Amino acid sequence: MKIHNFNAGPSILPREAIENAAKAILNLEGTGGLSLLEISHRTKDYEAINDEANALMRELLGVPDNYKIIFVGGGASTQFFHIPYNLLEKKAGYVNTGVWAKKAIKDAKLFGNVEVVASSEDKNFSYIPKGFNIPTDLDYLHITTNNTIYGTEYHADIDSPVNLVADMSSDILSRPMDVSKYALIYGGAQKNMGPAGVTFVIVREDILGKVSRPLPAMVDYRNAIECDSMYNTPPVFAVFVVRETLRWLKSIGGLQEMYRRNKEKAGILYDEIDRNKLFVGPAVKEDRSLMNICFVMAPGYENLSDEFLAFAKSRGMIGLKGHRLVGGFRASTYNALPKESVEYLVACMQEFEKMHVK
């Protein structure tokens, strides 16, 4: 039975990236028989991988020349404290759109004043706050562009009078974007970009070196920049798979085509959620995520939740269980998920409706 992988992350990756990773583990091209896992990072072999991954990120996202891109370990959660460590001198602003934003806020408070300038906690994070005032005395404003648990997403690059910092772990590379509107963008790779184990940071260089506190070597972004992401041993394998994933993304037509596909996939599924009498989507329509499509049983049908999950699983669909904080279902429709999987899920929802709605 074919598996349809709706995992929220780590998640589905392009098949050719996976196959090329397996090949490189057995024999990295150009090494005469060495495994990708056995090469030194201080070699032309690895430098070529690192350089190409970096250049493809720059090309696909249109990263301006005054920004640097680094690949580091530790996950986006590590950046929750690296960002204030590097950037917070007096006061930072945070928009609270859910669990990840709250974790970022908690760590930032250890380094200075934090003002939560907007929050959607009043309605269980079912929307993206808009039209809020951004104080101009902030060192930076931090947003989380896609909220995996609640299924909400910023659909445009917002304007900010202060340096804008964005956690884009779960929607980077899903649409064309204007990098110049941000001062720093970061995220774990394990959704649209590659496997778990590597994190990207895109940073406008002029914002660095402004805080008065001394920085540990691995916290200071300038060290990673100066060493082309090789201040210490990088996560070699993960960066290789990032390169392969970015090659695939370029080969299909880059972010314009990716965005078209992502809108199409999400549209098919949201249309079905809105049509089907058994399901409803808790997120406000205009803020619905293109990456994590959350839905629950409609009023009166709540008791069918476990049955639908089992029904879907019996048809090869995995990763559909919603986060415990919101319940229900979450279909993650990241870049590499094919339209066929979404259509298959929709057919399954329709079949389930016929079984239960008379």
Add this chain to the structure above:
Amino acid sequence: MKIHNFNAGPSILPREAIENAAKAILNLEGTGGLSLLEISHRTKDYEAINDEANALMRELLGVPDNYKIIFVGGGASTQFFHIPYNLLEKKAGYVNTGVWAKKAIKDAKLFGNVEVVASSEDKNFSYIPKGFNIPTDLDYLHITTNNTIYGTEYHADIDSPVNLVADMSSDILSRPMDVSKYALIYGGAQKNMGPAGVTFVIVREDILGKVSRPLPAMVDYRNAIECDSMYNTPPVFAVFVVRETLRWLKSIGGLQEMYRRNKEKAGILYDEIDRNKLFVGPAVKEDRSLMNICFVMAPGYENLSDEFLAFAKSRGMIGLKGHRLVGGFRASTYNALPKESVEYLVACMQEFEKMHVK
């Protein structure tokens, strides 16, 4: 031509670990066709991998029950500041045995007083300091058990009246050891334990939670411990390869047999260095590393250095160039390097001697 891989890290791994990694990338056993790279870490599949890797570390090293083992991202360099962040309240002692110790010292100074209680810098780090006084008012004493650049190593677990913290990045799992002599042991995996991209920390739990400063979530070891190394998305692939490497280590007979092999390999090579008129080893004999065997051209033959490297390379030997700080050659003889590679190098040294010594 067969390649003999003397890389200093990332370095040679057991072939079966590599082959199993490639297989799991194409189809992780028990998932019905999913890639290891596409599974959620919140699944039984990954939990089984993480749990077994953890249990094998505990079994192989004989880790007592009051110690916890965690796998984290970021590399040992990240631990250089995480350790003082978690443990340094007033004063810490460091033994300076080279580049890595110096980096650890530099970061520790950001968190409190640091006393360098011993150093071998006076003789270009060619020995391990011994018989030095350890003040009893230290929060901890930090040592680097193997020094990859200079080829020196502690050959026994030292006694310390204060909590002993050890960077064992490059000799963990190379010999049986007494974990109970340490309060915290850490290291990057990419030598004896697995691929680049994951770091282990073995910590006696009672030493945590004693500092007065607040800790960011990803710095506080207690979070990783509480979540079984899954506070955030772990480096799934790297942990899988660690498990495969540990399985191999257990299958060959564990650390007793590993130690026998490592002593044998190092003995063969050091004997040749001492016998061969062309080469000398700068490290003091009693402190010579079993992992990184450093040697240079003997006086009068310095001009042959590049020629020997090219000669060795032409015979399939890679990774032999010494670190720029010491020059010459470095043969890293980590766990997975077969004796045959050492014998091949020795034959090459003998052949080179015949060409140049009349």
